[in-house]
Amino acid sequence: MTAVSTLLAPDCIRLELSARGKEAAVKELVHLLADAGKLDVNAVDRYVDEVMGREKISSTGIGSGIAIPHVLVAEVSAITMAVGRSVKGVPFDSVDGKPAHLIFLIIGPQGKNNEYLKILSKLSKYLNDRGFFDALMKVETPAEVIELVEERER
Numbered sequence: 001m002t003a004v005s006t007l008l009a010p011d012c013i014r015l016e017l018s019a020r021g022k023e024a025a026v027k028e029l030v031h032l033l034a035d036a037g038k039l040d041v042n043a044v045d046r047y048v049d050e051v052m053g054r055e056k057i058s059s060t061g062i063g064s065g066i067a068i069p070h071v072l073v074a075e076v077s078a079i080t081m082a083v084g085r086s087v088k089g090v091p092f093d094s095v096d097g098k099p100a101h102l103i104f105l106i107i108g109p110q111g112k113n114n115e116y117l118k119i120l121s122k123l124s125k126y127l128n129d130r131g132f133f134d135a136l137m138k139v140e141t142p143a144e145v146i147e148l149v150e151e152r153e154r
Contacts, residue, residue, distance in 0.1 A: 002119060003153050004081075004126070007079060007106075008083065008145065011142075012032045012080075012081065014029070014082075014084045014085070017086045019090060020090065022090060022091060023048065024090075025086070025090045025103055026051045026052060030051070032082045033080050033082050038078075038080040039076065047073065050073050051070075054070065055093070059092065062124065063096035064130075065100060065101040065133065066103075066127045067092040067094065068104045070120060071107055072108050072110045073107060077109055080108070081105065081106050083142075084102075084103040084105070087137070102136055129152075132152055
């Protein structure tokens with residue numbers, strides 16, 4: 001079983017998103033993954049369209065300041081993750097109507113449904129811990145984000 005922390009890389013974590021809207025935030029996170037070599041840089045718009053298509057079905061803004069946009073696509077070979085934080089918050093059509101402050105973007109390959117769902121479940125469980133959420137809001141480096149997740153997994 002894949003640990004959430006193994007999907008995180010410092011160059012795929014942005015501690016202050018410049019985006020002020022849902023699609024802009026998704027695009028910013030997809031660009032992080034593409035710039036890090038985890039996604040095809042020439043297919044950024046297609047990945048954004050896939051994620052936003054998923055968002056039209058049902059918002060991944062789960063409330064309490066958290067959004068976990070996610071999608072399975074044919075073109076990727078492994079599950080990838082980017083993390084964005086926004087102190088101001090990004091409107092994400094969340095169930096509670098509040099903006100998202102922590103956004104975890106997950107893009108996985110079609111056919112890896114079980115692993116993908118387990119990662120989504122674990123991440124949701126971790127983020128429901130308000131102490132964990134608060135700690136993520138206070139970290140000062142991407143490495144600290146990874147350390148917090150590793151601690152949570154122990």
